[in-house]
Structure formats: structure tokens, C-alpha cells
Amino acid sequence: MRRHPERAAYDRTTIDAILDEGLVGHVGFVSDGEPYVMPMLYARLRDTLYLHGSPKSRLLGAAGHRAPVCFTVTLLDGLVLARSAFRHSLNYRSVVVLGRARAVRDPDEKQLALRTLVDHVMSGRSDEVRGPSDPELKVTEVVALGLREASAKARSGPPADNPNDLSLPVWAGVLPLGLSVGEPVPEGRCQVPEPAGLREYRRDRA
Amino acid sequence: MRRHPERAAYDRTTIDAILDEGLVGHVGFVSDGEPYVMPMLYARLRDTLYLHGSPKSRLLGAAGHRAPVCFTVTLLDGLVLARSAFRHSLNYRSVVVLGRARAVRDPDEKQLALRTLVDHVMSGRSDEVRGPSDPELKVTEVVALGLREASAKARSGPPADNPNDLSLPVWAGVLPLGLSVGEPVPEGRCQVPEPAGLREYRRDRA
Numbered sequence: 001m002r003r004h005p006e007r008a009a010y011d012r013t014t015i016d017a018i019l020d021e022g023l024v025g026h027v028g029f030v031s032d033g034e035p036y037v038m039p040m041l042y043a044r045l046r047d048t049l050y051l052h053g054s055p056k057s058r059l060l061g062a063a064g065h066r067a068p069v070c071f072t073v074t075l076l077d078g079l080v081l082a083r084s085a086f087r088h089s090l091n092y093r094s095v096v097v098l099g100r101a102r103a104v105r106d107p108d109e110k111q112l113a114l115r116t117l118v119d120h121v122m123s124g125r126s127d128e129v130r131g132p133s134d135p136e137l138k139v140t141e142v143v144a145l146g147l148r149e150a151s152a153k154a155r156s157g158p159p160a161d162n163p164n165d166l167s168l169p170v171w172a173g174v175l176p177l178g179l180s181v182g183e184p185v186p187e188g189r190c191q192v193p194e195p196a197g198l199r200e201y202r203r204d205r206a
Numbered sequence: 207m208r209r210h211p212e213r214a215a216y217d218r219t220t221i222d223a224i225l226d227e228g229l230v231g232h233v234g235f236v237s238d239g240e241p242y243v244m245p246m247l248y249a250r251l252r253d254t255l256y257l258h259g260s261p262k263s264r265l266l267g268a269a270g271h272r273a274p275v276c277f278t279v280t281l282l283d284g285l286v287l288a289r290s291a292f293r294h295s296l297n298y299r300s301v302v303v304l305g306r307a308r309a310v311r312d313p314d315e316k317q318l319a320l321r322t323l324v325d326h327v328m329s330g331r332s333d334e335v336r337g338p339s340d341p342e343l344k345v346t347e348v349v350a351l352g353l354r355e356a357s358a359k360a361r362s363g364p365p366a367d368n369p370n371d372l373s374l375p376v377w378a379g380v381l382p383l384g385l386s387v388g389e390p391v392p393e394g395r396c397q398v399p400e401p402a403g404l405r406e407y408r409r410d411r412a
Contacts, residue, residue: 023282023285023296023383024280026234026243026278026280028232028241028242028276029241030239030240030241033236033274034236034274034276035234035235035236035241035242035275036234036276036302037232037233037234037243037276037277038278038302039278039280039298039300068239068240069241070240070241070242070243071243072232072245074232074245076229076230076385078388079229079327079328081327081328081404082335083335083336084335084336084337084338084342085320085321085324085332085336085337086339088324088327088331088335090229090230090247090327092230092245094245096242096243096244098240114291115291117294118291121296122285122287122381126291128376129288129289129290129291129294129374129376130289130290130371130374130376131291132290132291132292136290140292158391158393158394161393165336166395168336169398170334170335170336170398171334171392171398171399171400171401171404172392172393172396172398173390173391173392173393173396174390174391175328175387175388175391175404175407175408176387176388176391177385177386177388178385178386178388179383179384179385180384180385180386181381181383182381182382182383182384183382184379184381184382185381185382186377186378186379187364187365187379187380188364189372190377190378190379192375192376192378195377198287198377198381201381202381
């Protein structure tokens, strides 16, 4: 993924669509002058991204001091197979959010953030499961990151071969990639039928 | 993804398998004291990861000064749907590589790295396509990152509910996720039949 200014977008509709489709992002922060990048579940609620983790994590320590973070979400859409090695590429959509993380202390905001996170994994799920107890809330840290400084980048479409290469006897085109959803595997003691959300999740992503 | 020391692994077999299965990683680096995280295609050759990009990119500027980077690859394997909100999780495998990036200047190493990158996108592809010309090589920067400081982390298996929650009328289990490969879309002027590699790629990932 090379640097291409024409691939950038700053409108919130584009940014929100990518953030809402992704499941895991990569958060970067600086600790003792060195960069760290960790995968994290996240969810968007209006103008805020919420992340959560253990109070012992380095990220959450950094958030306590309002340290700068970078949160990046990437959706891979396809292999771009060109006639020359140089023009090979990937089709993708990504969002980069820069800002200072804020530790969420307000109990109501924390509850809402955790509901949003569970519902981002599966829509409507937070209404079906047991909500967090006080001890569970205590050992869960939630971090908020505003979307003020967010940008999207994307590549789509066929390979862009040099005109001179078009006659080469090489197959060129795109191999689409996406998320595949398999058959649900019920936990050993589960006697409950599959919820509607599970069926919808599979249908929407088929 | 909470912090769980029991999920960590340091053996190269585990690390290499994750790196070789992934396509895109997220590289983190520090610029003016702030963290940046960018998605990048990568490929492993023995003990080295290669990344490439435009000479103007901030990452490659950082690599020129042997700045510290963190490169993280994450494979998402499933949604872990528990009976309580708190025990929801994701099944995943990830690798974090810490080190100082090195700009690859040696022409032979650069050529080999670019072949490795194309072959990582699709095995055997670098033998089929036109290789990079001198001007193309000039505008492509390659960065190497050693695997000395690499670790893997993974979660697999069913949700781990509290014993008290097992009787709740909530479906619990895992929804497996993976990479789906669609039908190849030939570039408009392509008259060449689909290569074997394309068929194998789809078969191996079906």
C-alpha cells in the first residue's frame, strides 16, 4: 500500500462505514520512546471510539495520562494482480484516527461503552446476555478516542498496468477477499437454540 | 483482547505460521513523539520481514535512521459469544515484532525482497510477471525488520463462562471467522486463462 493522496477521504460517512464494518483495530502508542501496536476490539458510538482492556495494560496506562494514540482499522478487499511485479497491490479500505485517549471513569458512560462494544460484536447481543457486575466493571478499563482527527484511505478496482505491459501473456485482475463466517459451534453445555442475531450475522456477511 | 500471559508464545514455528498466513500487518513508529500505525503488505524470508513503500513515506524516513518500529499481524478466527457481556471475546492469533527497521540498499537483497513480497501475495507469481525495471526499483523503498524480538499471542476455543451463568437461557459458543476468496475478476483487456496459482489460492483457502 503505497502513499497515494488520491486515495484519501475525510468525510465522516466514509469513515463511519469502515469503522462500523471492522471488528478489530490496531492501536499504537509510545512507551519509553518506543512504539507499540496491539490488536483491539473497538466500537463506535457517534463521535467516539471505545476500546477496552485490563487496567494493567500499557495502553490504558498511557490513556490515564492522555497520551497520544493512533488507532487504525483496515478492511482487506482483494488482491490486485498486475502484469508487472511493480503494479501489484491490494484493494482495501482503512481509517486512521489520531488523538489523545481518555480513560472513561463515569459509570454511566462506561456501561454504555461496554454495551456498544458487545453490540458491535453482534447487534442486539447486549440485551440478551447478563450485563457486567460491579466487580467485573472494576476490572475492565474503557478508553475513549474522539473522531475529530480521522481520515480514510482506500484502493479499489482493477490493476493499473503500464500500457507497454498490456500485451504480456500474464493473467491480470482482482481476486476479491472478504470475511467468511462459518457454522456456529455451540459451547458444550448450551441447550439454547441459535438466536436470530446469529442467523442475521451470517446472512448479512454471506 | 485482554492481557493474558497464558496466551503468549515465543517459538518460531508458531510465529512463522501466523506471519506466513497473514497478508497485511500494521506497522507502528514514532514521529515527533507521536505514534503512527499504517497497514502494510509484508513478507517473511527466513529471519527477516520485508515491507515496502514509497521513499516519501514517514515510515521509510524513520527506517533510514534505524528508528524503533513495532510490526503487528493479527488473524481473526472467531467471535466468542458468552452468556455474560464480560466473557465475550475474540478468537485470534497475532504476532508482535519489535526492532529497528533497516532500509534495504543492496540491489540483490532488494530484488529478492520484492520477489518475496509478490510471492507472498500469490505463491509463484514473481516467476510469471514482468520483474521490476531500474526506474521502478528506484522509486520503491524496501525495509527489513529482523525477527529476533517477536512473540505470538492467541486465543482459541469456547467461551469461558462463570459457573453461575451456565444455566442462563443465552446461546453461547463460537462463530468461526476467516478469509473468504471470491470469484476472480479479470482486468478488462485480459485474454489469458486463469493461472494455476489462482485456482490453488482459492482451493487452499476454501
